[in-house]
Amino acid sequence: MSSNNTNKQSLTPGDLTWDRFIYPRGTKSQKTISAYVEALDIGAKFPPIKVQRVFNYTDEQGNGNPEAVITVIVDGIHRWSAFKEKGLKEIETIEFKNQPIDYQENKTALLLESAKCNTSHGDRLSPNDKKRIARDIASSDPECRYTESSLAEKLGVSQQTVNAWITDIRTRQRTNRGSIIIRLSRLGWTQEKIAETTKMTQGRVAQIINNTSFGKINNLLAQGRDMKYIASHYNMELALAWALRLEGKTDQEKFKELEWGLRTWDQWNFNECDERFGDDWPGRIPAQLVAHTLFYFTKPGDLVLDPMAGGGVVPDVCLAFERKCHAFDLAPSDSRPEIEYHHWNPQKGTWPLAKKPDLIFFDPPYYTKKAKEYEKKAGKAAPSISSFTKKEYEAFFKDFFNLAHENSRPSTILAFLNADWRDFESTPATEENTDKAITTYDYNRLLSAAGWKITHRIECPLSSERMTGNMVKKMQDRRILGTIGRTLLIAKKS
Template identity: 30%
Template structure:
């Protein structure tokens, strides 16, 4: 997209944009020889530039002629007055939006730099091609190789043989296949996987088999080399929960729970009492996200209230800790969030206040981790229809609607778990659990109440100081309520 409100551009205004210009290194020898030629009165071809808009700033970026520009900069003011001026020529009229036009700017810059003067090096051409394929799927990369070959007037095999392009392609293939395998493990159909990941539906099952065999090979070699799952994850760029899912195939829950067992602190792989102390989130489960609860909570809920192969639904999935817990524990999972992370293909964008999606029907377990009313209000998107921004009565009403919708989604004998903490503002406390317990009781049969304390280290220093000064206690617990859908 462009506009015609161009500004007058002078030679001194031109800048090199490293994300567009293809040359990694500058030839000082070329710059010096060009400067000498300019002093001698030599005339040079025009410098090609383009005005672009980036973050409301307009700048003139060099498309071709960086060495000429740098040579001109080396001249003194007196020498510039006597030298032949280098003309400037815009690549396109108007001002282009940099983000929208980045790929065509890169291609244009390569084409110019391949044609004359100090010709573009093979390593620079390779780097620019790798940039162009960076955000493309494997199928798109295969398609654009021919286009790049035609644009740069080289053979397609030359593009295909570039190490950086091959590296990017292989990384994309590995990432795609990892996503396909993960979605399959979580219970997505081949049609759904095809829609979520850029791959033809008939190829889904083949990719799953190949990736499964690849995982087996990685684990076997890793065991021979004495490598941990964490090391294998780093070596191959595969998320730990996916490797654990494969390694634990056919294993009972008790062995899966040992993954989170600390013999110095725990007497059993799972929590034996209704006081669950987790000092921090297990970094292997999910990504950092506002209001994340430890993934170990989901692991224990799955152990006590589901079986392997059961369907778990998390409509407020956040950073995906429940998803990863399901992978490790061998459960299927449907996960949603009003604003899911970009890197979580297994979490679908959905506003749960509008009801549960149909693919979540007949769930064996539903896990609800709503915002604790205004406690994390600043961490959520203000424009989203999120529960944290609602007045208290509307917050309770919205939760009630979610519970009623959950009743229709949950199968008979299934369970729903909800974790909630109080909202505390100095000495004023809103302990939401009492209201939400009664709302849940309207639909479900009460099963259990579990106390999940925060770490005292999570209390802010100013809250501690205020509590000491005014003589009141800080609430450092959350309630985890579990209900069953009866007959």
């Protein structure tokens, strides 16, 4: 980049880097890119692309030279893509800051600037995009440097909206250590392990566990206070407040208090996730589904293993239903100490749990569905299984099911939740490539080969409401058969 008195420059598209972290949308729109290409064909002029020179840069795989200066795109990904597609050698740019800045220190600020740009022109950010950005920033900002008002200004929404999006994250970040200790203790952690995690003495941990009282919850309820107020009053997360409120009640009484209803048949249709349990996370599952599994296949005090805990729905529900739980994930959140880091590589035979579980609730990524979201939370050294080929993906489950079988007691139950994943995107049903499909039959086969016997098959369909009328019409016209099926397989050691 040459230097002069203005921050406008002409660069080649190859000089620019698309950094996915600071890109505010889930993905690019090929429709928009094609429209821009057509506009270029008739001589249209576009405003400059906003860029920024940065150093100390690493990409999403952790690659990079900290001393090198590169130019990342802050705004204009679709314009840049259209110029590349046309083979144009020069593109006008304007720099956000007219000197190189430290990427690691400014990546969140760059993301917010990119989001702000996309609230006023081009393809506007969707509410879901804005919500995801707000939650990602809040999760990585325990010091609350980015306030609700500053996020609202950048995202073009009200402060009230941002507050609704991130209130659970901020609550967890403000949660006092006493509440964390109570939570971990109720989930079955030893006092020694709690002390190590919270950096407190074991004696102090024991004192908090034995002497903490929440007896005023019923008084606050009698005063008409809601559960969000009670959680805030005790400086704890909402799931723990509910667990304390429900303590000592039967499972049936808990279902009634939570206003869920108790399904008696083998079809559990839940369209919405209950916001009281678990964080907003790729592939988040309804808490009601977990609770039904606990009701039918465990009893209070049983130990549940959650190998891929994600946003923590399973430990939250176990807390409310008085089951012990040990949870692991490839990318655990700092605000959830009950979810420990673990990269599953079953070929090595590593099993992170000392005690054999009564139930394994296994809800892994559904093949390549949401691959981009999972890849953002994974890394090069510990990749998400969504990045695997079909052969690698099947090999992983073959080895995992064998490992789980070896480390389970005779009465252990494996609850495996997954869905058929077929190559139906833009493809008529008769033309689908079966080599790109993973179905329930494949999982059944792998479970059986590892010594697990299927005892129940429970249908837990996904909502069809995510499909717009226009999408449905296109699928009908092209005879594309989508899938909303999702199946919970219950298995015992055979």
